[in-house]
Amino acid sequence: MLGLKNIRRLWSLWKDSGDASLALDTLLVVPDASASLAERNRWLVEVAYWLRRQDKAEKGQDKAKIGAVVLEGHPEHVRLKAFLKLLEQRSDVKLKIARLLRSILRDNDALSLLCDTGVATKPSFFGEISERIRHRLIAPPPNQPELAVLFALGFVGEHDASWVHDLDRDTLIALHDLLHYQEQTVEASNLFKDISEAIHILISYIGASGLSYSVRSRLREVSGQHSPFYKLGRLAEEILKDEPRLNEHVYQAYLKDFKDVIDACYIACDDVYSHLDENGVSIETVFQVETMRLRLARVEMLLQAWLYRDQLQNYSTLVANLILTVQGHRSVKRLAEQSFALLSRKVVERSAEAGDHYIAGTRKEYFAMLKKALGGGAVVSGTVYLKFLIANLGLVRFFENLLLATNYAGSFLLIQFANFTLATKQPAMTAPALAQLLDQTHTSEGLKNFVDRSMALMRSQAASIFGNLVMVVPLVILIQVAILFIIGSPTMSAIKAQAILQTVSPFSGALIFAAFTGVLLWLSSLIAGLVDNWFVLHRIQDVIYYNRRLNIVFGQERAERWARWWRDNISVVAANISLGFLLIYGPAFMAFLGFGLDVRHVTLSAGQFAAAATALGWKTFLMSGFWLGLVGILLIGAVNVLVSFSLAFNMALRSRDLPALDRQRLYRAVRERIRADFKSLIFPPK
Template sequence: MAELKDILHKINALCDSPEPYVLKRLIDTLRVSEAEYKKNNDLANEKIQALNTLLKKHPEYANGLAIFVLTLLNQYHRMSLYTDTGIFSDHTFSSSLMRLVGHRFVPLLPEDDSIVELVAYLFDGKDDERWLACIDKGLWDEMVDLIMVDDAHFDLVATVKNNILNALVILSYRVSGIGLHPDLMKAYPQMLDYSAAFVAQNQEAVLFANEYREAHQLDDYLDVTPRRDIDPAPLLVMLDQCDNIVNTVRKRIYKTGISIRLTNMLLRLEQSLKRMHILSELLTNDDKKRDKAIIELTQAIIVSVKRRYSIGYLIDNNTKLLSRKITENSGRVGEHYISTDKSGYKKMFKMAAIGGFVIAFMATIKILSYDLDLAPMSRAFVNSMIYGLGFVFIHIIHGTVATKQPAMTAAAIASTISDSSGKKSHQLAKLSELMVDIIRTQFVAIMGNVLIAMPLALIISIVWLQVKGTPMIGIEQAEHLLHDLDPFHSLALFHAAIAGVFLFLSGLIAGYYDNLALFNNIGERIARHKLLLRFVSESWLQRFGTFVENNLGAIMGNFLFGVFLGSTATVGFIFGMPLDIRHIAFASANFSHGIFNMAADDFGLGVVLISLLGVALIGTLNLLVSFSLAIIVALRSKGVEVIEWKTISKLMYTHLFTQPRDFFLPRPEPMKYAKIDSQGYMIYEEANKTQKHKLFPKHFAVRRLSSVRVVPEGVAIDTSHTDEMNEKKELQDKLTTDQPTTPTEKKIVKLDVQEFELVNPELLETGIVHSDTGASSSNDKTKNAKTPLPKPKNPPKLPE
């Protein structure tokens, strides 16, 4: 306490000529290391509480600390702090990686006038992120409330507010640029044609900034309390509409596809809109919102500054971006991977039985192919074609291969974790139930494959012996097949894990090519191919294009999965590594061939049981590895923390011990999920039942690009707008009286396969539509905006 008091006293004495090292002493005193935290979990809160107690007891210290911090910040260039720090960069991954790798050898030059360097100097502890995260939110709120500036130093507050307003306008222009980017307009052209939210938010941001600056006399370095508060509600309305457009674009991804560039763009758009919300709340008179915005912005800046040179953070951020791209496209592979009721359960078994039937012959052909004397690369090619073409054939005849975990499953998992799905505890409970349904579906798929492939392979060996008069394979080869299934004396489990990785990768590949077909309109381009139209009819080519678009992902995923399986052993042979694969369906067929053709003297119950155990463990590893990777990718895209993984595991274990039947048989009452139907298809609803025939939600301002302003109902309006209010009322009365007799005023908009009607009165439900005169007056205010503040003097040099 005495040390804190001494530091605060020194800060109060130096508040008009601040030095960074003094503030660093205060932060170092409050900091709690990892070792200290392990000894006392409440130590961080105790130190903050001690600081708050001192600030309460000595208000002059709180005022001096506020003046010290604001004066110090005003000596640095702050704009990039508000507009760039914590917002995803538009640089490519490769260029960012090369920049950071180069920094390891030749460090980048620091920007001495940037406040980022000041933050990096103040918060230089390796455990600062954890330290700040463990501080109680109530103590943060209390500290922010205590640190206030007196009336004599409102020029500092005015300077900070001016910078916030400038940053708000800069972000607004960036949002307009991203929102009207051709790639985004291509993703949802209809909405952007009729909603000028991205342009309107910029108009509102500029108008709000100028009105706020003028009302508070910020250009005169004052911060007076105006007679009428400048409400940011109109701006927030437009920001919410921009958010809704982004969410709608995400919902349409399963129809339009998405690229890494567009995924990056949407993420930057979301972050910029969120930052604009925070900056607007920094200027509000609501103490709770303002304090929350200060805390949120401060923590985001500190975390971003700490990680700006981290290669691991860059890789982590981009893999999350890739995860989001994967999970945001459902991968329409034409197969059901999640069954929630008895009908879906039975259908999955039938599909798996079809797959098992084909796999029995595939395994037989692969065994017979070893009679050919081939070079290693030729062997890899033959095996790859057997696997790849066989899997594609299974897909075409509507069969399935056990343990497949495509991007569709990852999307199903990710859909249960979203900002609009309720409380996080409820989401995690739903997620655990979904995982039970996925495991049960994979179990029945395995049973369908094994229960058909195993007896059919045995029948093939018997028929071969009866027809040919000699065994299909020799005793030595049969023993080799059984040895490969032994979980104790071979690398069967390791090879099964490799196959699990390939199963997962095949799902990602399916999602990638499915997305590629949608994003590039492959089906329509094939249907209009001039050269092909010379040889086939237009209707046939249309059907072929539709088939390719709907099945390209599944075909490529299955084929490349087969290539992975067929070439792994050859790659291992070339590099001298014990690489191979084991898949449960092929292992079950090989078990039958090996048992039937092995030497009679070696046959015994022990061999049968060990081989069956190997088959079961191979299937378990296949499922466990591929399923775990799918969950990791899905949950990483939603930012699920490690502590929440523990919650999911606990829920799964509890379910296993209380209701083990649900992991193997359908539930008596199937679970209902927001985006998954009873058969496992992903559902993307763009309108609920109450808005079935409306193009936009009721709160949307539906309009073309024009200079209009929309103000929500309940927002305080200046009395100078009385004439405009009267004009609005007359217009509304006219529309009300003319509507029954003027049906030609209705506008029909075609969106996808539906038609929607735009009715003019809906424009007035959102708020007040000002006339062109009002718009021109607001533009005049923009033109008459005063010059920006002069550049601050050079900041104090940070200690080495």
């Protein structure tokens, strides 16, 4: 018991140590300027913790109250001013601190902070991901002679950038005077020298990226010596070679040209994004362009501080920005969001384009959807019995899974190209199509269109599921009866049939498996979008069209027709093949990880359920498992649709930068329409 108390005490101390700070009298014991760099850096880090510390009264406040305090005034400002006022009364301590601060700035390299902090330092996306994970897990040691390390160790608070940015002029003047207190030789020029070098380094990085093939080949008009990335370096040389000469007209002309070139670089980055949006998204190119934009913004901020040296507020703004970038540099999520935003939007737009075909607005479209669903159910009935046949062959697991996946993929492709419909594939496509209407929902007309489309979507889903089930169940029963008459026995034993009935029971974990199936359905649509993007990005259509051997053997006309066919159908082929393999290998992969998940697809499960019930004969109706299975199939269909739709809709929202959308208002409008016109949820109005 004593050991448990010690463990709790140590755990409590460990949690409190994250925000712990030294007392003020301890901080006044200042290391000598000749002490080790680690000791001096650690003292400055402890000062940052002391400024940020919370009293017991503050710790008891909830987050809303703390946010109000931050808006009204920063507690850090109060402590900093009190500390500076105390130093005015202790000139000996003030002198030691001034010398200590100057030694820290002298012995720590500033270029890594000014150039690389917050900007990707690795040449590739995945290299930068691994670097950020390492920084996230392993803090740098304080004896590393870089100012970036001091920022990473000292500024770890959520509001650090805010209070630094909001420092008033009097406090900034006091800090400036403290830094230069009784300074024998003027070292202020070192700061501006570092800023100048940092700008040159950043511009060299920007020029190298902007003139690289991946960027240059995507610019529509400018390239080579006419590229704005080529002109940056020459203009920077003219601006930074001497002290700022803001009163000279020639110097002002150089500054104007430099600003125009910076703007042209931003426009060039936008041109690259436009090219990617039209011709396929490359994650590495997006990563490269995002890095360029961050460096351009850093150059502008550094140049502002270098030019207007007497405006102390520029320094607090620069430091606040560096704090934000240091904290953001530790975020793997932020890097992924920046790099994948364009790709996710491209995938969503491609899904939305396909999803429009699955939403029936009129009665004519509704009945057409119902007919397609009947055809899809007919194909699935054959899929069910082919699955039974493969399972009864007694093959080794590898070949059995391969044949089962091929069976599913082939059936889904047949449904697609026969212009039939498999109900549960629709939600992942229709959700992005619905999300495209969100931009107009702030108007009454836009909200009405969204509600109309939502009703049409739900109606289409209901029609597809109904059509699939209405066809698959009787066809499976007919095939089972025919087999019974031909060979004298059903396709399965009574024990196996009862086990199949149990798999769709709501109490057998079927709903969890149905949710997992919904995830797989969404993943197949995601894979389809990624494959479509890859096809366009690498211009595979042109590769097929201009292939020399294809043109010789089949002729140019056929090569062109095949190229066009693959461009139009690559996404649906990828979606159906990937879904077939995911339904088989998804559970196998999860089993490898130790999760016993299985697939419950409403149409396939309904077909297997009908086959098992027919094999058992009339006594099936006396079994509780039969009636529970009927309920389970309906719930499986609902869960399949809800999970895949929710995942796709959420991705569509994020890709369109609408995470803060007032969803409750939309849901309320849909609910009111359902209450007012429930029949339209099942059958389209005239």
